[in-house]
Amino acid sequence: MNQPLAYVHPGAKIAKNVVIEPFTTIHNNVIIGEGTWIGSNVTIMEGARIGKNCNIFPGAVISAVPQDLKFKDEETTAEIGDNTTIREYVTVNRGTIDRGKTVIGKNCLIMAYCHIAHDCIVGNNCIFSNSSTLAGHITIGDYVILAGMTAVHQFCMIGSHAFVTGGSLVRKDVPPYVKGAREPLSYVGINSIGLRRRGYSTEKISEIQSIYRILYQNNYNTTQASEIIEAEMEATPERDEILQFIKNSKRGIMKGYFSNN
Missing domain, CATH: 1.20.1180.10 (Udp N-acetylglucosamine O-acyltransferase, C-terminal domain)
Structure with a gap:
């Protein structure tokens, strides 16, 4: 952990065997669990709560303030569960007064350039392919797969075990166990393979x-x-x-x- 080219605020609570690569910045009021690897050029801001054995790749920004003009600097968090991988240039904003937190569950894979906005709650074992984007206040169940460049409207829900095909615009709620495809997004069967x-x-x-x-x-x-x-x-x-x-x-x-x- 003792990487001289990284900046770690003295108020951050970092487990002893966390690896922090050069040129990473970790702010105050951050907690990072055992066995986590933080790549170079990562920014982890106030309110981040990162679990055990996570991997966070270069360029990611975790727990930045919400892109919400109503935000008044209230104390909120961005929480990432154990064994979750955050790939390059992912952005995860912390919560607002609405839910108080943004949450990504355990065993998730969030691929490069995804954005997870304020007050989103993401379940366990989810996979978001490259450039998938969640607006604020979205709720996503366990084992959900979003194929590349999926965009989800604010306040939508996506049920557990759902699959959404690449390039989709999700404007309505997607029930559990289904596949969503076409434009506008429509039911095209259940996610039987998954x-x-x-x-x-x-x-x-x-x-x-x-x-x-x-x-x-x-x-x-x-x-x-x-x-x-x-x-x-x-x-x-x-x-x-x-x-x-x-x-x-x-x-x-x-x-x-x-x-x-």
Whole structure:
């Protein structure tokens, strides 16, 4: 850690076996956990909370103040979970008074040039490909994959295990377990490949497909489909997660490509 060409504020709390490469700047009120590697030319600003065994590549800026004119220098944080990799020139802004923090979960891979704005909450095991951008106040579940150059509108939600294809503009909420593609972003099926990789059985995948067939392919509106799913589909954690996501959606869920929903 004792790198003479890096600047570490005396008020920063750095675990003993953290590696900090030359020309990196670490500000006051920063905590970095054991086994983390910080590449050269990284800037880690006040309020950063970085977990164990993370890798942060050159040029990244963590916990800069929000790009929000309402921000009044309130004390907030940017939190990064254990075993997460932040690639080159990623920017992660800290929170505002709204949520008080920006969070990236454990075991995530955030590829080069991604931006994660203030008050975003990102789950565990997510992968954001190059130049994906989150506006403020976004909530993303576990195991979400954003392909390259995806842009997500502020206040949107993306459910767990969803996949969004490259170059997408996400203006509506993306439910759990689905694939989103086309313009405007639309339901094009469930993320069956991702679910198989994560150990979901053929029967469970079929159940999820049946739920989304009612929601997106039977010409019901969202309210009608939700009532039918609740009445006719067996109560399971996946069914309940989907119904709760729809109920909590403030922006509305993305539409189905093959329906008038």
